[in-house]
Amino acid sequence: xxxxxxxxxxxxxxxxxxxxxxxxxxxxxxxxxxxxxxxxxxxxxxxxxxxxxxxxxxxxxxxxxxxxxxxxxxxxxxxxxxxxxxxxxxxxxxxxxxxxxxxxxxxxxxxxxxxxxxxxxxxxxxxxxxxxxxxxxxxxxxxxxxxxxxxxxxxxxxx
Numbered sequence: 001x002x003x004x005x006x007x008x009x010x011x012x013x014x015x016x017x018x019x020x021x022x023x024x025x026x027x028x029x030x031x032x033x034x035x036x037x038x039x040x041x042x043x044x045x046x047x048x049x050x051x052x053x054x055x056x057x058x059x060x061x062x063x064x065x066x067x068x069x070x071x072x073x074x075x076x077x078x079x080x081x082x083x084x085x086x087x088x089x090x091x092x093x094x095x096x097x098x099x100x101x102x103x104x105x106x107x108x109x110x111x112x113x114x115x116x117x118x119x120x121x122x123x124x125x126x127x128x129x130x131x132x133x134x135x136x137x138x139x140x141x142x143x144x145x146x147x148x149x150x151x152x153x154x155x156x157x158x159x
Contacts, residue, residue, distance in 0.1 A: 001028050004040040009101050012043050027127045036091040046102040064103035065122040067129035069095040097126035120157040124148050
């Protein structure tokens with residue numbers, strides 16, 4: 001897994017950065033992602049995620065996590081043409097996760113669990129969205145939340 005983590009707050013501990021990396025790697029193994037998969041996680045404050053939420057989702061307030069999947073092909077984009085005799089695979093970039101660290105603190109306090117647990121939940125939740133999981137229908141919610149719980153429990157972030 002080629003994972004880039006950006007801390008736009010400049011306040012996230014090395015412990016949390018490592019936890020994010022480990023949770024993404026564990027989650028990738030659970031769903032059998034190829035090793036050369038690429039993605040990023042950006043940690044930001046409420047003001048920054050509010051701007052992104054308003055611009056891209058039309059929602060004028062901060063949120064906890066936003067996932068931008070790169071699965072759709074843009075018909076206006078020039079295709080990359082690779083000659084048949086080239087012997088390499090292009091890594092799959094699945095997208096970007098953006099997390100409000102302000103919301104991590106607010107929601108952990110509100111829900112009565114640790115900030116570690118809240119951050120872990122948002123990382124895994126965003127990751128699963130990047131990989132096509134959703135919770136719009138009850139059966140999809142059951143599948144996604146069950147996998148989420150399994151990953152967090154295995155990592156040691158039980159509720």
